[in-house]
Every structure is written in structure tokens, then in C-alpha cells.
Amino acid sequence: MNEAWFSGWRHVFKLDPDRHISDEALEAVCTSGTDAIIIGGSSGVTFENTVDLMARVRRYALDCALEVSTAEGAVPGFDGYFVPLVLNTGEAEWINGRQTEGLKEYGSFVPWETTAAQGYLILNAEATAAKLTGARTQLTEADVVAHVQMADRLMRLPVVYLEYSGRFGDMQLVKRAKAAAVQARVFYGGGIDGADKARQAAESAHTVVVGNAIYSDLEAALSTVAAVREAAGGTIGSK
Ligand code: 1GP
Numbered sequence: 001m002n003e004a005w006f007s008g009w010r011h012v013f014k015l016d017p018d019r020h021i022s023d024e025a026l027e028a029v030c031t032s033g034t035d036a037i038i039i040g041g042s043s044g045v046t047f048e049n050t051v052d053l054m055a056r057v058r059r060y061a062l063d064c065a066l067e068v069s070t071a072e073g074a075v076p077g078f079d080g081y082f083v084p085l086v087l088n089t090g091e092a093e094w095i096n097g098r099q100t101e102g103l104k105e106y107g108s109f110v111p112w113e114t115t116a117a118q119g120y121l122i123l124n125a126e127a128t129a130a131k132l133t134g135a136r137t138q139l140t141e142a143d144v145v146a147h148v149q150m151a152d153r154l155m156r157l158p159v160v161y162l163e164y165s166g167r168f169g170d171m172q173l174v175k176r177a178k179a180a181a182v183q184a185r186v187f188y189g190g191g192i193d194g195a196d197k198a199r200q201a202a203e204s205a206h207t208v209v210v211g212n213a214i215y216s217d218l219e220a221a222l223s224t225v226a227a228v229r230e231a232a233g234g235t236i237g238s239k
Helices: 025-030 048-057 099-111 128-133 141-154 171-180 195-202 218-231
Strands: 010-015 035-039 063-067 078-087 115-122 161-164 185-189 209-210
Touching: 010 218, 025 048, 025 209, 025 218, 035 048, 048 063, 115 128, 115 141, 141 161, 141 171, 161 171, 171 185, 171 195, 195 209, 195 218, 209 218
Parallel strands: 010 035, 010 209, 035 063, 063 078, 078 115, 115 161, 161 185, 185 209
Antiparallel strands: none
């Protein structure tokens, strides 16, 4: 396991700059005991809405990272940066095209010590990110393991992200991905709508990401923090 700045994260809330969250809800999320906030979204992300949300999260003492999906939305001042590479697309634009375009413009400003690539496997065909990137979501277990080996062993990416955004995924597949990863941290996100699914995800991946539930059922979203902590053996922040 790598010792990167995010290596202790077990539970993460992901906030979308393009969606409204009240001050009260944001306070509840940021003081919930979660390890970190990731700010990111698949559409409607701008410099302005990203800065605005970062400034609001900054009132609280927890890590706040940006998932950089567009060069325009690359805002300075975060504790860390993730750059997604979509591994299961046939469109090179989403693997290295947009990333190198962004680096041509902003490469000299990148805080490399706190910037990490995420190897994304998008597995829900209905997810906005899957449609946007032309992801090949119908992967067998052998396909997933091969993608993890490519990301983890060949490319030595520090994160493999199994993304089911909007739908709860196949935990057996997630467990196989985690077992195949030697140095990468396996993130899981998608469809966690309460404690039970959060626990299952925590038993399958290193890091559990909860997004949509924050907006649809805040209490259920908050209950995922303790569920992940319990599945992790009482310590959030452990590996
Ligand atoms: C989205 O993986 C995250 O990028 C979380 O997914 O919104 O379905 O919780 P949900």
C-alpha cells in the first residue's frame, strides 16, 4: 500500500459543485467524522462553483480534495488533487487527451506531491460519466482484474476507482479488484444509500465514497460514516 496523502481515508463524501447544499447540511457532512471531502462532478463544473464550494468546506477541519474533470475547474487551494483517467473507454481523449491538454496550460502550477491519478473503471452504463466517456461498462471479472493489473502493476496508478455512480455495484467484483491490487488503493462509489450498503462496500474496498445520498437523504448519508467505521474495526482512518 502506498503512503500517499489519502492513504488513511476509509470514508469520503463527494460533493458536486453543480448541486445546491444548505449551510446546515454542509456542516452536518463536514462534522460527521468522515475522513475527507472530494469535490467533483460529471457536468456543470465551473471555476466559480468550485471555488464557492471549496471556500464553504474550508471552514471545517478536514481534508478537501478536488477531482479535476475540466481544466477550467482546476482551482488552487485544495489539500489534494485527483486526476481521473478512464481506463475502460476506447476514446483516448478520456485516458490521456484532456489531461495532457490541461498540463500544457497548467502543468507548471500542479502541486505534484498532493496530486494523484485515479484509474477509473466506470461500471454503470446509466451513469452520466459512462455516457460522456463512452465507457465499456459490460466487464467480466477477468476484464476487471486485467484492468486493475494494468492500472496497479503496469501504470502504477495510486488509486483504482470502481465507479457505479447512481447504482449499487457488484461487491464480489469490487473484492476481486481489491485482491488484485498490490499498491493501489481501491475506491468504491455508487448507490450507497445507508448503513447496510456502506458496510458492504467497506468490506470490499479500501475507501468508500458516498455522493448522491447527501442530496436525497442526508440522515441516511450521515449513517454511512459509523457503518464504515465499524466495518473498518472501529477506526476510521485505518488502512
Ligand atoms: C460518484 O462514486 C461517487 O462519483 C458516488 O456515487 O453518487 O451514487 O453515491 P453516488
